[in-house]
Amino acid sequence: MIKFNNVTKIYPGSKQPALSDLTLEIEQGEFVFLVGPSGAGKSTLIKLLFREQLATGGQIFFHGKDIARLDKRQLLKHRRQIGMVFQDFRLLKQKTVFENVAFALEVLGRSTREINFKVPQVLAMVGLAGKEKSFPAELSGGEQQRVGVARALVKDPILLLADEPTGNLDRETSWQLMELFADINRSGTTVIIATHAWDVVDRMQKRVLSLENGRLVRDEKRGSYANEPKFF
Amino acid sequence: MNLNSFKYCLRQSFVSLRRNFWLAVVTACIIAVSLAILGGFLLLAINARQLMSDIGTNVEICVFLYDDAEIESLEAEISALDGVDSVRFVSKHEGLADFARSLGDASLLAGLEGDNNPLPNAFRVRALHTEAVPALAETIRTLPGVELVEYGAELISRLVKITGWLNSLFVGISALLAIGAVFLIVTAIRLSVLARQEEIGIMKYLGASDWFIRFPFLLEGMAMGWLGTLAAVAALFAGYGRLADYLSRDTLAFFIRPVTAGEQLLPIYVGLVLLGTLLGGMGSVISIRKFLRV
Numbered sequence: 001m002i003k004f005n006n007v008t009k010i011y012p013g014s015k016q017p018a019l020s021d022l023t024l025e026i027e028q029g030e031f032v033f034l035v036g037p038s039g040a041g042k043s044t045l046i047k048l049l050f051r052e053q054l055a056t057g058g059q060i061f062f063h064g065k066d067i068a069r070l071d072k073r074q075l076l077k078h079r080r081q082i083g084m085v086f087q088d089f090r091l092l093k094q095k096t097v098f099e100n101v102a103f104a105l106e107v108l109g110r111s112t113r114e115i116n117f118k119v120p121q122v123l124a125m126v127g128l129a130g131k132e133k134s135f136p137a138e139l140s141g142g143e144q145q146r147v148g149v150a151r152a153l154v155k156d157p158i159l160l161l162a163d164e165p166t167g168n169l170d171r172e173t174s175w176q177l178m179e180l181f182a183d184i185n186r187s188g189t190t191v192i193i194a195t196h197a198w199d200v201v202d203r204m205q206k207r208v209l210s211l212e213n214g215r216l217v218r219d220e221k222r223g224s225y226a227n228e229p230k231f232f
Numbered sequence: 233m234n235l236n237s238f239k240y241c242l243r244q245s246f247v248s249l250r251r252n253f254w255l256a257v258v259t260a261c262i263i264a265v266s267l268a269i270l271g272g273f274l275l276l277a278i279n280a281r282q283l284m285s286d287i288g289t290n291v292e293i294c295v296f297l298y299d300d301a302e303i304e305s306l307e308a309e310i311s312a313l314d315g316v317d318s319v320r321f322v323s324k325h326e327g328l329a330d331f332a333r334s335l336g337d338a339s340l341l342a343g344l345e346g347d348n349n350p351l352p353n354a355f356r357v358r359a360l361h362t363e364a365v366p367a368l369a370e371t372i373r374t375l376p377g378v379e380l381v382e383y384g385a386e387l388i389s390r391l392v393k394i395t396g397w398l399n400s401l402f403v404g405i406s407a408l409l410a411i412g413a414v415f416l417i418v419t420a421i422r423l424s425v426l427a428r429q430e431e432i433g434i435m436k437y438l439g440a441s442d443w444f445i446r447f448p449f450l451l452e453g454m455a456m457g458w459l460g461t462l463a464a465v466a467a468l469f470a471g472y473g474r475l476a477d478y479l480s481r482d483t484l485a486f487f488i489r490p491v492t493a494g495e496q497l498l499p500i501y502v503g504l505v506l507l508g509t510l511l512g513g514m515g516s517v518i519s520i521r522k523f524l525r526v
Contacts, residue, residue, distance in 0.1 A: 080439035090434055107440040109237035151438070
């Protein structure tokens with residue numbers, strides 16, 4: 001589904017590449033953790049996949065298509081099949097929970113009927129039934145991130161990208177959120193999560209891609225956060 | 233963009249105008265002021281132009297005729313020339329009477345009536361445009377029966393020069409004012425775009441098309457432009473109406489006749505409203521351009 005071929009990314013004005021000579025493959029339906037210290041290139045990898053940034057060298061294939069060659073229409077289509085979840089949630093403060101999730105469908109020009117049908121369904125799935133009329137400021141961090149996940153899910157993405165989704169959450173809440181991601185993954189959606197939550201990574205026993213200084217240093221099918229698993 | 237999106241955008245524009253009410257008012261005021269200045273200037277320009285053409289059309293071409301000239305056919309021939317406004321025949325007798333009146337003492341001309349009248353028959357020709365006078369005079373000179381053609385050559389050439397100069401000056405200043413207005417509008421609308429920068433970013437992440445993001449801003453900008461210029465035109469209409477009224481009552485009216493004809497003023501007012509609406513929309517699209525690059 002996703003294929004990186006010798007991908008290098010150098011940001012303008014920087015000598016050090018953010019990613020260098022990265023080659024990897026991710027199959028449909030996989031659950032992948034991206035780990036590594038800050039500045040290792042995790043966010044860059046996610047930005048490249050969403051095509052928020054273009055690679056400096058190499059190619060990235062998504063379903064066999066070189067995403068650097070997408071025209072405007074195809075790019076839109078590419079982005080619409082990807083759900084994004086952010087560390088800082090990025091909810092609209094002046095919109096209610098329902099409106100925030102509905103926004104994702106409004107943007108795609110879906111009908112009010114479809115919106116009224118789908119949004120409560122997704123909110124129930126992430127465990128926020130009954131919170132439709134709340135504003136983000138009235139919710140806990142974990143709940144806000146669930147709204148973010150619901151917003152990413154409501155358009156039925158085939159790929160879910162999350163950049164440090166638990167960065168602002170406590171351990172227990174992080175664990176619950178990761179279980180939600182695992183549920184989503186079980187229904188067939190490919191999930192890629194960049195994270196520092198080592199305990200969660202170790203517990204989930206999923207594929208781990210470890211980056212350091214822009215290079216892939218470890219790729220394990222049932223991996224842990226560090227080379228030597230930490231026990232807790 | 234489908235119907236759902238269109239309805240959404242329309243609703244979004246209203247919501248945003250209501251939410252950012254004062255910002256919208258300020259923007260509309262900026263548009264109003266810059267277009268009122270432009271409009272005031274345009275009114276000045278059409279008045280100056282009218283003044284010039286008034287002076288120009290008052291210049292008459294005097295065509296003096298031989299006594300044996302075919303007056304009727306000649307008159308028809310001159311009337312048919314391009315650019316001729318009116319042709320008036322002045323017979324020897326009328327000429328003499330005019331002359332006597334201008335001297336103020338008819339007795340000086342005693343004995344010159346009838347066959348002794350030394351004055352020739354003449355046509356007084358008015359041109360539609362000042363610029364046409366020299367060429368017209370030249371053509372008339374070659375017609376049979378015409379003895380002499382005279383007009384204020386010096387005055388005409390000066391008028392043509394000044395009119396041309398004024399025209400380019402007016403076009404230049406109007407263009408500068410319009411560009412200035414665009415800058416002001418862009419800056420004002422950028423404030424409202426900045427207030428919603430976060431929302432635009434999220435929309436991009438959710439896969440919204442550029443037009444979907446742009447459209448509510450475009451409608452908003454056009455609405456502000458429309459309201460702003462409507463206010464400007466109302467102010468100009470009232471202000472200019474009073475000024476024209478005052479000028480035409482005063483003794484100045486003898487020299488300056490302000491343009492009051494609806495068919496000249498209406499295009500300016502309607503044009504300003506259209507221009508303001510267009511500039512508002514353009515300002516929005518320019519303001520938002522930077523934020524669409526994700």
